[in-house]
Amino acid sequence: MKRLALKFGGTSVGTIEKIQKVAQLLKKRHKESNEIIVIISAMSGTTNELIKKSKTISKNFNSEELDVLLSAGEQISASLLTGALIELGLKARSWLGWQIPILTDKNYTFSKIIKIKTNEISNFISKKGIAVIAGFQGLSSDNRITTLGRGGSDLSAVAIAKFFKTDSCEIFTDVEGVHTTDPSMHSKAKKIDKISYEEMLEMASLGAKVMQPISVQESMINDTPIHVKSTFSGKTGTIITSEDKIDYKKVVTGITFSRNDAKLTLVGVVDKPGVAANIFEPLGKNNINIDMVIQNISSDGKETDVTFTIKREDLSKTLKLTEKNKKKLNYKKIIHDDKVSKVSIIGAGMIANPGVTYKMFRSLANEKINILAISTSEIKISVLVQEDMTRKAVKALHKTFGLD
Amino acid sequence: MKRLALKFGGTSVGTIEKIQKVAQLLKKRHKESNEIIVIISAMSGTTNELIKKSKTISKNFNSEELDVLLSAGEQISASLLTGALIELGLKARSWLGWQIPILTDKNYTFSKIIKIKTNEISNFISKKGIAVIAGFQGLSSDNRITTLGRGGSDLSAVAIAKFFKTDSCEIFTDVEGVHTTDPSMHSKAKKIDKISYEEMLEMASLGAKVMQPISVQESMINDTPIHVKSTFSGKTGTIITSEDKIDYKKVVTGITFSRNDAKLTLVGVVDKPGVAANIFEPLGKNNINIDMVIQNISSDGKETDVTFTIKREDLSKTLKLTEKNKKKLNYKKIIHDDKVSKVSIIGAGMIANPGVTYKMFRSLANEKINILAISTSEIKISVLVQEDMTRKAVKALHKTFGLD
Numbered sequence: 067m068k069r070l071a072l073k074f075g076g077t078s079v080g081t082i083e084k085i086q087k088v089a090q091l092l093k094k095r096h097k098e099s100n101e102i103i104v105i106i107s108a109m110s111g112t113t114n115e116l117i118k119k120s121k122t123i124s125k126n127f128n129s130e131e132l133d134v135l136l137s138a139g140e141q142i143s144a145s146l147l148t149g150a151l152i153e154l155g156l157k158a159r160s161w162l163g164w165q166i167p168i169l170t171d172k173n174y175t176f177s178k179i180i181k182i183k184t185n186e187i188s189n190f191i192s193k194k195g196i197a198v199i200a201g202f203q204g205l206s207s208d209n210r211i212t213t214l215g216r217g218g219s220d221l222s223a224v225a226i227a228k229f230f231k232t233d234s235c236e237i238f239t240d241v242e243g244v245h246t247t248d249p250s251m252h253s254k255a256k257k258i259d260k261i262s263y264e265e266m267l268e269m270a271s272l273g274a275k276v277m278q279p280i281s282v283q284e285s286m287i288n289d290t291p292i293h294v295k296s297t298f299s300g301k302t303g304t305i306i307t308s309e310d311k312i313d314y315k316k317v318v319t320g321i322t323f324s325r326n327d328a329k330l331t332l333v334g335v336v337d338k339p340g341v342a343a344n345i346f347e348p349l350g351k352n353n354i355n356i357d358m359v360i361q362n363i364s365s366d367g368k369e370t371d372v373t374f375t376i377k378r379e380d381l382s383k384t385l386k387l388t389e390k391n392k393k394k395l396n397y398k399k400i401i402h403d404d405k406v407s408k409v410s411i412i413g414a415g416m417i418a419n420p421g422v423t424y425k426m427f428r429s430l431a432n433e434k435i436n437i438l439a440i441s442t443s444e445i446k447i448s449v450l451v452q453e454d455m456t457r458k459a460v461k462a463l464h465k466t467f468g469l470d
Numbered sequence: 471m472k473r474l475a476l477k478f479g480g481t482s483v484g485t486i487e488k489i490q491k492v493a494q495l496l497k498k499r500h501k502e503s504n505e506i507i508v509i510i511s512a513m514s515g516t517t518n519e520l521i522k523k524s525k526t527i528s529k530n531f532n533s534e535e536l537d538v539l540l541s542a543g544e545q546i547s548a549s550l551l552t553g554a555l556i557e558l559g560l561k562a563r564s565w566l567g568w569q570i571p572i573l574t575d576k577n578y579t580f581s582k583i584i585k586i587k588t589n590e591i592s593n594f595i596s597k598k599g600i601a602v603i604a605g606f607q608g609l610s611s612d613n614r615i616t617t618l619g620r621g622g623s624d625l626s627a628v629a630i631a632k633f634f635k636t637d638s639c640e641i642f643t644d645v646e647g648v649h650t651t652d653p654s655m656h657s658k659a660k661k662i663d664k665i666s667y668e669e670m671l672e673m674a675s676l677g678a679k680v681m682q683p684i685s686v687q688e689s690m691i692n693d694t695p696i697h698v699k700s701t702f703s704g705k706t707g708t709i710i711t712s713e714d715k716i717d718y719k720k721v722v723t724g725i726t727f728s729r730n731d732a733k734l735t736l737v738g739v740v741d742k743p744g745v746a747a748n749i750f751e752p753l754g755k756n757n758i759n760i761d762m763v764i765q766n767i768s769s770d771g772k773e774t775d776v777t778f779t780i781k782r783e784d785l786s787k788t789l790k791l792t793e794k795n796k797k798k799l800n801y802k803k804i805i806h807d808d809k810v811s812k813v814s815i816i817g818a819g820m821i822a823n824p825g826v827t828y829k830m831f832r833s834l835a836n837e838k839i840n841i842l843a844i845s846t847s848e849i850k851i852s853v854l855v856q857e858d859m860t861r862k863a864v865k866a867l868h869k870t871f872g873l874d
Contacts, residue, residue, distance in 0.1 A: 082523055082526045082527060085527070086527065116546065119486055119546075119550060120550065120553060122486045123486060123489070123490065123550060123553050123554045123557055124553055124554070124556070124557040127553045127557075128552070128553050128556045130563070131549040131550075131552045131553045131556070131563075131564055132549070132553070134545060134548070134549035134552075134564055134566070135545070135546060135549035135550060135553075137545075138542040138545045138546050138549075141538060141539070141541075141542045141545070142520065142523075142539060142542050144538070145535040145536070145538035145539035145542075146523060146524065146527060146535075146539060148532070148535045148538075149524060149527050149528055149531045149532050149535045149536070149539075150527045150528070152528070152532045152535070153527055153528040153531075159534070159535075160535060160538055162538070162615075164568065165613055165614070209569060210569070211566075
């Protein structure tokens with residue numbers, strides 16, 4: 067007897083027909099004498115439609131009420147799936163966040179799960195019932211509905227897997243799993259069978275859209291292995307687990323890219339202590355995230371150029387704030403470029419392989435791709451390149467690191 | 471300081487723009503130093519859309535899950551209205567059935583309200599907050615969502631008016647109030663200023679669609695006067711109250727009609743005790759409601775014709791059941807007619823005026839309208855006529871009883 071947490075994303079339950087297919091899939095899994103807890107997202111499109119309604123009323127819609135509104139999406143899909151299971155002759159029941167309850171803190175619209183009460187559902191699934199839990203939602207100590215933010219249903223699944231001590235946590239989605247790079251970018255992209263939490267965290271942060279970084283982080287903290295797979299293909303997907311359970315044959319596991327970066331250079335800044343702080347303080351205070359930073363040392367030691375990257379959407383705000391700050395910063399001019407993108411190689415194997423950096427740069431040089439900036443961590447190297455070089459860079463690195 | 475229960479129907483909150491208008495209306499009412507409890511229906515169309523989804527999955531969708539599904543409709547409208555109130559600078563909060571809670575029995579999809587906890591909301595409105603309550607929904611003792619059936623939001627409003635001891639209960643809808651007859655049927659229809667619970671109950675049961683009979687019954691039992699009015703016209707509507715608060719100047723208060731009737735006649739039934747029971751027992755067991763019944767006494771005392779009316783949608787089922795029963799009933803033939811309609815006059819004043827029946831029949835005779843069947847109660851007289859005579863009958867009676 068295995069206990070399973072199975073999570074279905076919005077595209078997997080996007081139509082009534084798909085909900086019925088998911089019910090069939092669950093019937094099959096249930097037959098294999100399993101205790102099943104299902105976590106379900108809102109039907110695709112529902113959440114965006116509700117958000118649109120709220121935005122029409124207020125650009126700054128009250129957070130508590132937004133959570134009441136948005137949680138209706140999972141309430142609808144959970145009851146529909148449960149009805150479909152009952153129609154197939156199965157014992158099934160839906161639970162909303164407040165009914166379990168899934169207790170969270172009071173950070174409405176981005177709450178964190180504190181505790182999940184398990185006795186009622188454990189009892190139900192031990193008696194052959196399939197429990198269907200509305201994802202994304204919880205209950206605050208004020209007896210009000212909370213939601214968990216973007217990718218919240220994955221967070222629900224990971225937390226449920228932890229509190230119910232399930233044998234596995236499967237995330238069903240509309241892709242086959244995690245790939246060595248985006249298949250729409252490079253036809254030679256291959257599905258990764260196993261990836262470590264840390265690698266997946268980097269992949270997710272750097273643009274692989276299969277899971278939100280915060281959910282990967284939670285599964286890492288709890289050491290809850292996740293199996294990401296396609297709902298309707300039936301194939302094995304990607305297992306996200308701890309590093310020690312993976313046999314590393316390759317130095318690099320995957321290649322990601324983002325295309326929403328912009329680069330700024332402050333030319334001729336007077337080189338004295340505190341200058342970086344002066345540049346970045348007003349940006350930080352305005353919620354602008356700085357990604358990469360390069361400071362060239364000037365030949366005469368008096369002036370320097372400071373280059374940094376930000377999200378493209380923050381460019382005009384950043385320019386305004388920096389120009390306003392010109393007197394204090396005392397730079398000569400600003401150069402900016404919003405046609406840049408960040409390409410990264412990720413792999414836990416690179417810790418033991420010091421030649422990776424060199425190999426990466428050589429591979430890009432051979433393709434005549436100019437590197438505009440570099441940032442590294444233990445298990446990833448990111449480079450900034452001209453946007454029109456992105457595909458070329460991804461393909462070259464995919465080949466260089468044996469992923470083709 | 472007055473305490474008000476204000477209920478808004480689905481058409482009153484059918485679009486975001488209308489929700490914003492309702493919020494404006496509430497702001498105005500709140501300024502008049504009132505404690506306000508709002509009861510809200512789902513945006514028009516939402517409930518039907520959700521029902522359609524459930525029907526695609528199962529013709530017999532699980533009741534408990536259907537309540538989870540349908541209650542999402544009022545959850546959405548309640549949170550949107552509350553957001554709109556907050557946007558106007560008002561203090562407001564939404565409450566779902568389970569949060570208050572509104573305790574009901576376990577008859578999922580048609581539950582009855584048992585008790586409403588009042589302290590949290592009373593405290594909130596006493597501190598200038600506007601409480602927005604999702605109508606139509608409650609909580610069973612199993613901690614599961616229940617709904618109150620058709621017209622359930624009106625039931626919520628009446629119960630809330632009772633438990634919160636409000637000074638008034640206003641039902642905002644898309645019509646100006648209750649009319650002497652359907653304005654789309656007769657241009658001389660007039661709005662009724664005051665009507666008794668009993669009259670309204672007959673009106674509602676006989677086809678006036680402003681309120682469901684069950685809600686009128688509840689308000690009658692609790693003696694909670696209801697003010698039905700148009701959301702956006704701002705005019706005074708119709709007050710439904712106890713008879714002793716009404717000064718009756720007219721014998722007849724209103725004229726209703728239904729057009730979904732069918733008539734059956736069993737010709738040549740052997741006239742002996744128990745024959746009526748034999749005819750109606752199989753129909754009753756199959757949930758077919760019998761409305762009017764006429765039994766003609768035969769000249770020789772051996773045979774009789776039995777005529778009765780049913781809902782038009784039940785006709786084919788009734789024919790089948792009655793034909794199956796032919797041997798036992800021993801009738802000669804069945805005649806049926808689904809082109810009939812029921813026209814009724816309603817008025818508490820007719821108790822003291824015995825000439826009403828005669829006056830009604832004479833009025834119809836003058837118009838050469840044939841009466842096919844008659845049924846009466848203390849405050850109403852119904853006649854069955856050919857469907858194409860409906861408008862003529864309504865107009866004649868409207869004039870005869872001084873309603874023009």
